[in-house]
Structures are given as C-alpha cells and as structure tokens.
Amino acid sequence: MMDQVDNAANRRQFLRFLAGSPVVAFTGLSAFAGDTASSPPANLPDPVNWRALLTQDLIKSPGDAINVFDFELVARKNVPPGHFGYMASGIDDELTLRANREAFARLQLRPRRLNDVTKVETTTELFGVKWPTPIVIAPTGGNRAYHPDGELAVARAAKAHGHLQILSTVASTSVEDVVQARAAPIWFQLYATQKWEVTEALVKRAEAAGCPVLVLTVDRKAGRNQETYLRLRRSDSQDCSGCHEPGLKGLVRMKPNFDGIDVSGLTSLESPNLTWDFVNRLKDATRMKVVLKGILTAEDAKLSVDNGVDAIIVSNHGGRAEDSGLPTIDCLPEVSKAVAGRIPVLVDSGFRRGTDVIKGLALGAQAVCIGRPYLWGLGAFGEPGVERVLEILRAELEVGMKQCGVRSIAELSPAFVRRA
Numbered sequence: 001m002m003d004q005v006d007n008a009a010n011r012r013q014f015l016r017f018l019a020g021s022p023v024v025a026f027t028g029l030s031a032f033a034g035d036t037a038s039s040p041p042a043n044l045p046d047p048v049n050w051r052a053l054l055t056q057d058l059i060k061s062p063g064d065a066i067n068v069f070d071f072e073l074v075a076r077k078n079v080p081p082g083h084f085g086y087m088a089s090g091i092d093d094e095l096t097l098r099a100n101r102e103a104f105a106r107l108q109l110r111p112r113r114l115n116d117v118t119k120v121e122t123t124t125e126l127f128g129v130k131w132p133t134p135i136v137i138a139p140t141g142g143n144r145a146y147h148p149d150g151e152l153a154v155a156r157a158a159k160a161h162g163h164l165q166i167l168s169t170v171a172s173t174s175v176e177d178v179v180q181a182r183a184a185p186i187w188f189q190l191y192a193t194q195k196w197e198v199t200e201a202l203v204k205r206a207e208a209a210g211c212p213v214l215v216l217t218v219d220r221k222a223g224r225n226q227e228t229y230l231r232l233r234r235s236d237s238q239d240c241s242g243c244h245e246p247g248l249k250g251l252v253r254m255k256p257n258f259d260g261i262d263v264s265g266l267t268s269l270e271s272p273n274l275t276w277d278f279v280n281r282l283k284d285a286t287r288m289k290v291v292l293k294g295i296l297t298a299e300d301a302k303l304s305v306d307n308g309v310d311a312i313i314v315s316n317h318g319g320r321a322e323d324s325g326l327p328t329i330d331c332l333p334e335v336s337k338a339v340a341g342r343i344p345v346l347v348d349s350g351f352r353r354g355t356d357v358i359k360g361l362a363l364g365a366q367a368v369c370i371g372r373p374y375l376w377g378l379g380a381f382g383e384p385g386v387e388r389v390l391e392i393l394r395a396e397l398e399v400g401m402k403q404c405g406v407r408s409i410a411e412l413s414p415a416f417v418r419r420a
C-alpha cells in the first residue's frame with residue numbers, strides 16, 4: 001500500500017517535471033504532461049524514452065556517451081544551423097529518411113543459444129583485404145563544415161581501429177592528404193559530373209593517390225528539396241560569404257579534389273546522364289575496382305554483375321537522394337539474392353546500432369557504411385568524438401553477435417532475421 005502511495009507521488013512529481021521541461025513539446029509528449037498535477041494520465045509510454053525527455057543533459061566528453069545518438073545533440077549545439085541542417089536533412093517529407101530507421105524495428109533477430117561465444121571475431125574481407133571491423137566510413141562531403149579538422153580527424157579516428165574509409169569527391173580535404181592521415185589506402189567516391197574530362201581527371205587523381213577502389217555514386221540524378229536544411233538555414237546568422245562563393249565555380253573552389261581540373265561548361269556536379277555504357281567506359285579507364293553506390297533493386301544488381309561491376313553499395317544516400325520511402329535494409333535481401341555471392345555487397349542508410357549492423361550482415365552485406373553518426377561525433381568533439389562513435393558501434397556489434405550466439409560474421413545468415 002505504502003509503495004503504491006510512493007509510486008503515485010513519484011509519478012506526479014515526474015509528470016510535473018515533464019510539464020516544466022522545455023523538451024516536452026518537442027518530443028510530442030505534451031499531451032499527457034499538461035494535466036499532471038491533478039490526475040496522472042494512464043498513457044505514459046512504456047518503456048519511457050528517457051533520452052527524449054532529458055535532452056538538456058548534453059554529454060560533456062566523448063566518454064560520457066552511452067550511444068551514438070548522444071553526439072547528435074552536442075553537434076546540433078556546436079555546428080552552425082545551416083551546416084547541421086544540411087547534414088540532418090532528407091528530401092521533401094523525409095519519408096525515406098524515417099523509413100531507413102523504422103524498417104529496423106520491423107526486423108527481429110533470432111538469437112541462438114548454447115554456442116560458446118567467449119571469443120567473437122568481426123573481421124570481414126573485401127577484395128582480398130581483411131578489415132578488423134565491417135563498419136565502414138561512408139563518403140560525406142565537406143567535413144570541415146562540422147569541425148575544422150574535418151576529414152583528417154575522421155581519417156585518424158578510422159586509423160585507430162582499422163576502419164575502411166571512403167572519401168567523397170567533394171571532401172574539404174584532398175585525397176592525398178587524407179591518404180596520408182589514414183596511413184593506408186582509402187576508397188575514393190566519384191561524382192562523375194556530366195563531363196567525361198572531369199571524370200577522367202578525378203579518376204587519375206584518385207589512382208595516383210593510391211586508392212584501390214572507385215565508388216561511383218549513381219543516385220544523384222536530379223535536384224533535391226532538402227527542407228530541413230532550408231528551414232534551419234534561416235536561423236543561421238553567420239556571414240557565409242567568407243566560405244561559400246556563388247555558382248559551381250565557387251563550390252569547386254572549396255573542394256580540393258577539383259584543384260587544377262577544368263570545370264568549364266559544368267553547371268552542377270549531378271550526373272543525370274549516367275548509363276551502363278558509362279560504367280563500362282569508366283572500367284576501361286581505370287585499373288581501380290569499380291563499385292556502384294546507390295543500387296536498390298534486384299534488376300540493377302543483376303545488371304551490375306552482368307556489366308562487370310566489382311561490388312555494390314545498397315544505399316539511398318541516407319534518405320538524401322529521393323523520397324521514395326524505400327528503406328535500404330528492405331532492399332538488401334533482393335539485391336543479395338540477385339548477386340548470389342558473385343560480388344561483395346555493402347549497405348548503408350540509417351545504421352545506428354550494433355543490432356542494425358548485424359541485420360545488414362545477416363541479410364547478405366559484407367560490410368555496413370555509416371554516415372551521420374560519425375559526423376555527429378565530429379561536430380561534437382572532433383577526432384575523439386568520431387573515435388568514440390566508432391568504438392560504441394564496434395562494442396554494440398560484438399555484444400549483439402554474442403547475444404545472437406555467433407562467433408564470426410560468416411556465421412550470420414538470413415536465418416537470424418525474421419520480419420515482425
């Protein structure tokens with residue numbers, strides 16, 4: 001009886017705290033927080049999402065982080081609204097952006113018991129190279145928008161625990177400098193543009209820098225309405241003219257991988273003209289392996305294999321390419337089936353937890369790329385932030401594998417996943 005009284009009092013106190021909290025409206029919990037003092041409502045979510053309620057408790061150092069989301073709010077505070085909005089944004093209604101996350105909740109893991117998982121091995125192999133972890137740094141442009149150390153901080157963090165890094169064409173640091181900071185070969189992501197001479201020059205540059213693999217992004221074919229970016233930018237009081245010059249020439253001047261390349265005639269970096277002929281021409285123009293990033297269907301996966309592509313990244317650009325609403329984790333089974341082990345498959349978009357990574361690996365990916373989480377770490381604390389984000393993901397992956405009863409990535413299969 002006493003317990004019940006105490007619980008009721010605690011509950012009222014908690015709901016009063018909610019009512020006074022500036023984050024309640026933001027989290028959509030105001031409906032039950034409003035009538036706290038008199039009659040506590042029965043519809044308090046179970047479990048309560050404490051993270052959503054305690055957003056005022058920002059972490060002060062990377063070591064304080066409990067999960068990768070803890071970095072997002074600190075990055076939101078540190079990074080100018082325009083830059084943060086650009087990173088966070090999806091397209092239009094952000095259906096794809098949300099679908100990427102929601103799809104994981106519809107997939108359940110099927111843990112196996114009575115396997116000795118004292119030792120777990122997370123090594124994966126791509127093109128004959130063994131990586132200690134299947135967690136890969138996805139290419140993201142302009143990392144200095146989030147921290148002055150930008151891509152160099154990311155490279156050093158990747159180096160600390162042997163993560164593969166894919167560098168964007170539109171990085172704010174040159175491929176040569178990033179290779180040096182990573183102290184190992186990195187993969188180069190290519191925005192081909194619409195001009196073959198530009199493509200060729202970028203390819204030669206990446207090759208000369210020692211990149212063994214070229215990742216051709218095939219999902220940026222049209223303009224995009226990045227509403228979150230456009231809205232948050234309005235509250236940005238910074239004078240942007242010191243960094244951002246108008247027009248394409250102004251843009252590429254900020255992107256060192258274009259140094260010395262003639263971009264005359266180009267109006268954008270998008271490539272609406274890409275075809276399978278282009279892929280074949282690209283393959284003939286380089287000795288690097290050619291990977292396609294942005295494949296979502298069995299049809300295109302099969303064509304990729306037929307056209308001699310070396311690997312596929314199942315990606316919707318983190319919900320930033322189109323608002324189809326199609327989550328990549330749901331595309332992975334059909335792509336894996338079409339490829340049938342003939343070439344490696346990687347996946348990205350919305351991976352935030354070790355269990356997400358396990359679902360990707362179980363459904364046929366050899367590696368999982370992450371984008372925003374490491375940018376949150378970068379924007380929050382620079383290199384130590386990126387390191388901690390990667391550490392959390394590796395730790396969650398290892399624990400998740402143990403919970404599933406698997407000792408190596410090779411043991412994971414679709415049998416470990418069921419649809420809710």
Ligand SMILES: Cc1cc2nc3c(=O)[nH]c(=O)nc-3n(C[C@H](O)[C@H](O)[C@H](O)COP(=O)(O)O)c2cc1C
Binds near residue numbers: 319350
């Ligand atoms: C701020 C930002 C910039 C990006 N820039 C590029 C890029 O230059 N080239 C590219 O192929 N993909 C780019 N992407 C997409 C990522 O490579 C990756 O597909 C995506 O971030 C994965 O989704 P996630 O952010 O949910 O992990 C970018 C993503 C973000 C968030």
